[in-house]
Structure formats: structure tokens, C-alpha cells
Amino acid sequence: MTDTKQLPPPTSSSKPPHWFSKVWPWLIVLLFVLGVEYWLGWKNILQPWASLSWKQLLIAVVLLLVSYGLRTWRLYDYFPALRPYPVACLRLTLLHNVFNNLLPARTGELSFPMMMKRYFEINYAQSVSALLWFRFLDLHCILAFAIYPLLVVTPLRRLAIPIILLWMLIPPLVYLLRHRVELHFAGKTGRFSALAQQTLFGLPDSMLSFLKSWALTWLNWLVKLLTLAWVLDQFIDGVTWNVLITAVVAGELTSVLPLHAPAGIGTYEAGIIAALLPFLAPAIASSAAINLHLFVLGSALIGGLVGWLLPKPKL
Template sequence: MHPVKLVISFAIFGTFLVFVELAHGWSRVLSPWVELSWGLVIVAILLTGLTYGLRTLRLYDYYRPVMRGRFGACLRLTLIHNLLNNLLPMRTGELSFPLLMARDFQVPPLNSVPVLLWFRLMDLHTLGFFALLALGSHVLGPVPALMLSLMWLATLPLIRRVAPFLMTRIEPWEDHYLASRVLRALEALPESPRAFWRAWGWTMGNWVVKLAVFVWVLSLFLEASAPALWLAVIAGDLTSVLPVHGVGGAGTYEAGVMAALLPFDVSAQDALAAAVNLHLFLLGSTLVAGALVPWLPATRGET
């Protein structure tokens, strides 16, 4: 990471710690944890663990010829990637994916990086579906929101069908950052329709579970309408695409959650406290999953 970006990341982190103390007080922010049932917290962590399994299945299924019989090693890679992604500043943890794929499965970065971009495109597309559903149900009503969301959902299969045409149009702009990323993602599209639908199914399953669990956790700290809770969780996750982050996403994640809650007449103090506690749950579940890494196989001989 560039030294300037690293300084910015730690500056955001430090500023965030001070801001929370001055605006609300860390003791008041963390006090709801004392009243929570640890049984509920454990269930939420286990359900979050299920999402790691679904993400692993997506990766394992895509690289089945290479990973066959090595699901444990694939899960290990997923958990390491997730741990670094959530804890390192500026999303530098993403760089671990091609490195781990090359080390553990001998898949070169020229192959794994486009696949990661394709996975991220599917993730963003799915988040867009749920965001439209939540916002549309609040503004337009359930039926129009569902119709609009389904129209959005249909765009991804359409992109797959017109991918060759899109690639020929994007190639002249390959020197541009965004165009090159889109082109690499399109190149990583599964060759068979069946593989495409399976990848999409794993993606949808992952986000259904993850968003539902995080909405439930957020509701433990904040009373708000369902659309507000769903949009807050989605906005927090979408902050990962920002060019600047604090260490562990501190500050930027909370800002995303708050930005979605404030238009629903949630007070700034309540929104801040709930956002901080949701982020702490995210980081805590990440660390719990990361603690499993030493117990998972890393080589073929250990499977």
C-alpha cells in the first residue's frame, strides 16, 4: 500500500475513535451488549459462518476441476481472504486472493483476478436487487418494488448473453481503469449456462442469509422499519467499494450505515451507536471464523 494511503487509513481510524467518544461515549455505545442474550449472538455468528460456507461453495464449484476433493483447503482460503479483507485498510486484503490461489491451487493471477472481479460483479448486482426491493417497498409499495427488482435481476443473465458484443465494444477502452475491470470480469463468465446459474445461485444464497442475519443483529440495537434496516446493512457493505477506508473499515462502514438510517428519521446518536455495534459484530464474526484457519487443511495430503 502507498504510504500516503496508509497514513490516511490510520487517520480515519483514529478520528473515528475520538469522534465516537465525543459524540456518544464508548461506554454508552457498547452498553447494549451487556443486555444481549449470548445465545442469540452465538446463533447469529453460526449463521454468518453459513455464509462463509456458501461463498466457499461458489469458489469450489467454479474451480471444481482444480479443487475437487479439497473443500477444506478452499474453505481455509476463503476464511483467510475474508479475514484480511475485513481487517486490512483500503481493501488491500483483496490482493490476498490471487496470491492464495497461486500458492494453494497453482491458479495464476491472470486467471484468478478476473474471476474475483466476476464474483464482485455478481455481489454488487445482488446487493442492488435487495436495495431496490427495500427502497422500492418504502417509496412505491411492495408490488411495484418487486417488479422493479425482478427487472434489475434479469439484467445479469442478459449481460451474459450479450457479453461477446460488450467485450468488443469495451476493448478499445481497455487502458481505462473501470473499462479494464469490466472487461476482465466479462472474460471470467462461466462457459456453460449451468455453471453460470450455479454461481448465481450460490451468490444469491449467500446474500439472502448474510443480509437477513445482519438486519436481525442491527434490529437488536435499533428500532426502525424493515426498509431502513435492510438499506442500512446494504449501505454498510457497499462502503467496501469506496477508494478510502479506515483500518478494518472503521468510520467508513459506520458512515454508510448512518447515511441509510438518517432519512428514516433515526436520530444521529442512535444510528451511530447501532452502526458501531453492527460493525463490531461483523469484525467479531470475522475473527471467530479466522480462528478456524489453523485447523483446516492447507495441502492435498491433509485432506
Template sequence: MTSSAHSSIAPRLKMLLMWILALSALTGVIVWIGPDKLLAPWRLISIPALSLALILMVLSYALRALRIQRYFINELRGQFWPTLKLSTWHILLNNFLPMRTGEISFPVLMQRYFTLPAARTVPVLLWFRLLDLQAIVLIGLLAAIGGMGLPDAWVILVIILLPAPLLVYLARRRVRQIIAARPDGKWRSRLLSSVDSLPHSVAHFLAALGWTWANWLIKLVTLAWVLAHLAPLGLAAALAGAIGGDLTTVLPIHAPGGFGTFEAGVMVALQPFGLDAANSLTAALNLHLFVLGSSMLAALIVLLIKAPNQIKTEREPGQQ
């Protein structure tokens, strides 16, 4: 076997091993909890209420797609449906692939769907993630104030993240001037393209911020409502638990499918609210299954439904 063949097989074996470990741990947790106890909370939620929660989750995915489309309005004008498909596939891959490797799908799909180069889309992805993290932390601040008070860790995060997007926006022009003063070259043009991908006006900046907050408010309130029906929790505690789980999907530490890391995030966030470990783990696992199920449902919807104005040249992920 050649060294190149060995190097291509090694990552696949590593990925397979990670999935085996994650699914083995999941199976062990389900056996420990008991399938009946795990499913029992779902029997208390009516089908119309659960359907509404799923609709709201899909709506949050649509808001993410609108954020992308409105950000790249010149290139993506009138192409909401392909943008929704791209965004939904990106979310699905992000949920299931480990260590944030699903993020790679965003520049890949933007190139495939809209021929936008990575030099333009990767900086925007990082910009979106900064806005996402800020929104989650500030919503978590409200939950902490309404629940058990404000932990020191939240104070540090708020101090860092509250001004961060504004500072990046304000620094953009100065950074561009510094890069433009450098000698011509491949890296100079790429860096200029990357900086030019950041918000170019106050309206552009506020629009991205507004779509981000709309998405996260709907998503986190929906997850908090579901979690409050899965465990004996008030809305503030449930919101804290939902934020704890979702933070693990934004930060670099992410197991295959998020199994283990998502549950840990929920349980850590719920710890101050006095819920025992067994009920906390059951609720966290059920919430995680709801998140994965909603992302799979959204992917199925955009895969099966064809919009009337869908462009003929669009290619699905995986096609060449």
C-alpha cells in the first residue's frame, strides 16, 4: 500500500472509530436510562404542540438562509430556495460531523451553488459565527439574570463579545488600507477579497445582526419550550439548558453527531437549577434528538420539494 493511499484511509478509519465510540456511548446511556423512561416525556407533549415546535425550528433555518441571501444580495438576489437548500445542508452536516468539520461545507457549497470563492465566503462564515456566539451569550445573560444570577464566566464572555462585532466592523477600513499598501501579489489580492467580504456599510452590518438575533431568539425559545416539557423546569432554567447545549455546536469541541458534548452542555447549564443527574441527562438527550430530528426533517423537505422558480442549473451537494 502506498503512503498516499494509507494517508487517505487513516482519516476514514479515525472517523469510523469516533462514530463507533459515540454510538456505543449513546447506546450505553439509553440502556442506563431505559427506553421507556427516555420516551415517557414525549407522551406528555401533544402532536399539535410538537408539530408547532418543529415548524418553528424549520423557520429558524429559513432565517439563517435569509441571512446568507441578504448578505450576498448582489449575487444571490432571487435565489432564496437554493440558498435555503445550501443552508439546510450546512446545518445538517454541522450537526453530524465532528470537531466543526461540517463548517467546511459552507465554502464548498457556496462555490458549487453560486461560484463564490472561499476567499469571500470563509471570512463571512467566521463573521456569522462571531454574531452567533454574541447572540447566544447575550440571550444566556438574560436567562442567567432571570434565573440564578450572573456567573463570573458570563461576565467575562459579555465583556468580550458585546463589542467584538462592532470593533471588527470599525477596524475593517483600516485593515484594508494596510493590506492595500503592501506590494502586489497573490496573497494581497486574497486578503483584500477577504476583508471586502466583511460588512461594507452600517445597514449591511445591522441587517446581519438583525437576522442573527431573529434566528436565535426563535430557535432558543423553541428549544427552551421543548426542554421545559421534557423536565420539571421553569422557562429561565430551560432557556439556560438550551443555550448550554447549543453553545457546544458553535465551539470547536464537537463529537460525532454532537453526542456527549451536547448533553454535557445542557447538564452543566442546568446544574445550578437543582435538577437531579438522571432527569437532567434524560432531558438533555431528548432535546438533542429533537435538534437532530428537526435538522433531518428540514433537509428532507428541501430535498423533496421543488420550488416553482428553482434555477435549472442548480446542483445538489455531491454532484460534480
């Protein structure tokens, strides 16, 4: 019988250093900036902005701010405790948006329950559940904008309308069958089960509240996606609105990735480029994607500045 040697337990040296987890996102940003300068040149990429009038840019920025206002309305309508504080509610939405856009790996989402607790004394369970419900509606809406354009360019185009109608039934069915779904997940363990239970906990109390949150979600994304598609169209030629919407949706979908660099740099562009590559040269698609992302980040920063200037609630 041969002796077997027991392997030593792994030491902390086998794990990446603690500082590396904080540095690598910013390293990706640096590599992205340098890579763009090497392959395309920032001067060439930013040149199309010179042909845009300030009126066009102002209208586009205002429309994005309108979408933030619709998002605020959804939050304001969902929580009765926020009714006396509409301005503070807008402040929270604008700051949450800028944190979500700039911080890496979805850490910006943590600002929502923290500010809800700080500003309005709403506990974490309520705010996190509401946020999950809002994100469910957001994802469902964004995917609807992706499904239809993709179907109409395939042999399944005749089924595009029936499929999208079936897709639209998901939120009301979830709401109507929420008690059965809750019973299905009750007592079950696992990450998905816990996520489902917490999301169901965040559903509105009445059908009217549900319809309001759903309608405001659609209004928000209609304004935002159409605005972004129009801005993207300013940087490219010869592309249909179907392609523009698909590209914008692809970029927005990357924002749900669990890991990405600060401000979504690299991943946001990759989503847009992937949708544009069948129709445009790589350099043109890359330049347009970068410029659109700069517009999104710039608008978020303007909204964040406005939110920072707004007064905090006085409870």
C-alpha cells in the first residue's frame, strides 16, 4: 500500500491580490482609450460632432432627460411615501442613473436602496424588491424591441406579430398568476428561487398600479431608444431604422451584464458594433458606437449634475 500525500490547503497567494479587483476595471478603460487611439484615432472619431448643430444636441439631451422624468414618475407612483417629495424623487432617479452608468459591475444599483433608506426611510427589502420588479419590466420591454426587428428580417417574419403579442402577455400573466408563482417558489432554496421570490414581493398591490408601471416603462424606453437611434443615425449613413433600433437595443442589453468596466466602456460599444457589422465597415461601426456611448454618458452626467443640485427631502 503506497502512501498518499495530502495536498496542502490553498493559500491566499493563489488568489488574485485584493488590489487587483479594484484596479482591473480601470485598466480595461485605459486599454480601451489607448486601443482606440492606436486603431482609429480619437481625432477622427470625434470629428462628426463638428457637423451637429447645438440645437440638435440640445433636443436629444432634453429627450433623454424626459426619459429620466418618466422613470421618476414610475418610482413616484409606485411608492405612496414619495408623494410629498417629487423633487427629491427626481434627485434620487438622476443620481441612481449616473451611478449606474459610471460604476463597474452593476455596483451602481446599490445606490438605489441606500438612497431610498436615507432619503425616505424605506427599508431595503421594499426598495430592492421594487428595483427588481422595475428591472424585470425594463428587460422585458428592451427584449420586445429586439425580438420584432430580428424576426422581420428572417423567414419567420410572418410570425413576428403573433410572437411579439405572446411576448407582451408575459407581464400581465405574471401579475395575474403571482400567487400561484409564489406558492411554486415558496420554501425552495437557490439563487434563482430567492431572486424570483424577491421580485414577486415587489409587484404592485393593484392592477391599476401594475398597468401604470408597465405603461410608464414603455413610454420611458420608447423615448430613450428612439432618441438614441436618431443620434446614432447622425454618425452613419445608409442604415434603416430597423437596424438602428436593433443596434441601440444591443448596446442597452450589455448594461445587464454582471461584469463590465466602469461606464460600460467596451461592452456597450461591442453590442452596437455587433449589430452594425453586417451593414457597415468595422471602423465606421466602431466610431458610431463610441460616439453614441459618449452621448449617453454625457447625458447621464448632465442629469447627475442636475440631481446633485436638487434639494434633499426634509422628512
